[in-house]
Amino acid sequence: MASVHSISLLSEAEFGCEHLAAQLGQDGSTSEQFKSAFIKTHNALSNFPRSTDLSVKQSTRLKAKGFLKPKYTCLTCSEAISMADRKAHTEKTSHQFYMDSRGRTLYCEACSDFVYDHGLERLRCSTTESALEVARKRRFSNSSADELYIRSNANKRPCAKQGVRGLFNLGQTCYLNVILQTLLHDPILNTYFLGNGHQPHDCTASDCVGCAVAEAFADFNSSDKAEGFAALNLLLASWRASPTLAGYQQQDAHEYYQFLVDKLHASTEGHREGHEKGCPCFFHKTFYGKLRSSVTCDKCGNVTRTDDPMVDLSLDVQVQAKKRAMGGIGASSTPTLSGCLDSYTSPEKLMAGVYNCSHCGGTPQKATKQLRIRKLPAILCMQLKRFEHTFSVSEKLEGKIDFPLSINMLPYTTVPHARVDRSRFMYDLSSAVVHKGKLDAGHYYVYCRQGDEWMLFNDDQVTAVTEADVLNADAYLLFYNLRSLASAPQ
Structure with a gap:
């Protein structure tokens, strides 16, 4: 019946x-x-x-x-x-x-x-x-x-895809899969690629990475199939664009993200090669921010400021781990994302010989260096540096690092805190990439927000998870989206 x-x-x-x-x-x-x-x-x-x-x-x-x-x-x-x-x-x-x-x-x-x-x-x-x-x-x-x-x-064709799709592992390509899934679930990028963004039929570049990513968005959002798919064209385009990526060896997901963002920027018509010129293209506005380095001479107080483009923040969790091991403050607590950001933007003493002050006749002087964010991007990637390489050993820091579902980035910027609306600097977590295993024999998977829910993407296997599962993950890369683009800080 x-x-x-x-x-x-x-x-x-x-x-x-x-x-x-x-x-x-x-x-x-x-x-x-x-x-x-x-x-x-x-x-x-x-x-x-x-x-x-x-x-x-x-x-x-x-x-x-x-x-x-x-x-x-x-x-x-x-x-x-x-x-x-x-x-x-x-x-x-x-x-x-x-x-x-x-x-x-x-x-x-x-x-x-x-x-x-x-x-x-x-x-x-x-x-x-x-x-x-x-x-x-x-x-x-x-x-x-x-x-x-x-x-x-017969039924009405849905206006949007139903459910989610995994990505087949083509042979040690989990590093590519987690970054691509992160992009596929970003609402800003969906608006661009599913709208009037990069059009492969208008592109004349050979082995264009932008065309391969646009094709992946079309495949992922197709309502014709529900099973996983393979991003083969993106893999081949990446191999041709970078000899270091060619082959089936394991790659670093963070380095691949930097590569992909750079190639997407280069695939945009009218883009500018020099980031210091202020490129007006979509990807530069979406992914790139500015980092300000300020060096203050301890002798005369002269301040030298330098602004550099940034596509992510690499936060040294090893520093916090070593402080705890030495019995420092918070020795028994779990390291946090806010603690990493505090360390990243805290003043750092430079010994004489590292800095030559122009106001002191160009002579070597002790100085204080501090990093602050001059301009925030719409999509903010933060790397929790779990890998440490020295002349004698390469090791990975295991263990949990607490991170929130939402974060206010105002305290880490150059903006005066007393005269600004703090809500303009609110970011919400969109995905968390996890690395399991050793340095040379590990595996990547990623948690992505799908609407109001969270999904775990382990290559072509997709599992619904809770917010608690996400927050308990040993994250390697965290991606946050600016909550309100209309009030984005300039």
Whole structure:
């Protein structure tokens, strides 16, 4: 016996979307006018020249690139407009249904998607103007096997993907998978790549990393498949762009993140190579901040300031561990992210010989150095440096480091604290990358926020987890998103 829920789904499946259901559910004359406009537009677009006809009239010198872009015909006023002007037309006229010139498929601006309606599909089974009359005379039987199959299996296409997808390990590629999953779950990057961001069909660069990432976003958000997929093109593009990445040896996820951000920046049209010039591209604004180094001469008080671009913060957790081992303050406590940030931005004494003061005749002087964040990025990556390499030994610091779900970065900036809205510096955790195992034989997995929930991505295995699971993880990389882009600090 059918449940109330299943009956509801069947009734929804009778129309392509709820907006179309409202349109066709109006009084008879209004509904018939819409169907007539649908058939009339369909027949008019049947003569729209195909891309294969371009070679027939070379004398017109049509540019294929612009010619292939579809036009959208409004079913209400019959005006043909471009994709870029479609939203403005709807806002001006309240007309929300269009037919595209290439596939003659129905588009609903309210859904921002193409919609399929089996009733309208029956109307355009014929290419003649009498199709509407034929449909009036010949009704499909409700008991028809075909009609029953369509009603039982059709439903509205979701506006967004349902669930999440893992990434197949292609041979020691877990370092790539965790960074890509982090990007795939970032709302800022989804808006860019699923909108009018990097367009592979317009890109002429060979082995473009930006194109490979755009393809990964398209694959991940495809509603056609639910199982995991392989980011093979991104792997190959990375190998070709960096000889040190080529091959199936284990790589560092932090170094791959830096590589990927740099290549995405380089793939943007109009980007500037020198970060000190202030590149206006999307990726530079999203990933790059500025770090200020201030050196104060202990003798004369002269201050030398230098601003450098930063793509992440590398926080030395080894310093805290050594202090605890020596019986310092907080010897029995767990190291914290805020403690690492405090150490990172605390003044540091420089011995004579390291710094030459220009105000003291260029002579070596003792000095005090301090790092502060001059400009924060929208996506802030923080590396908890668990790996230490010396001439004699390379080791990894195991153990938990406490980190919060939200953090205020104002105390670590150059901004005067008393004259600013602290809420403008709030960041929320978006993902946490974990490394398990030894330096040369480890494995990466990542926790990512999916809406209001958290998911654990271990290559192609996906598991729902709690906030407590995330906060208990031995994180290696932490990614935080600026809470409000509208009030982002400059």
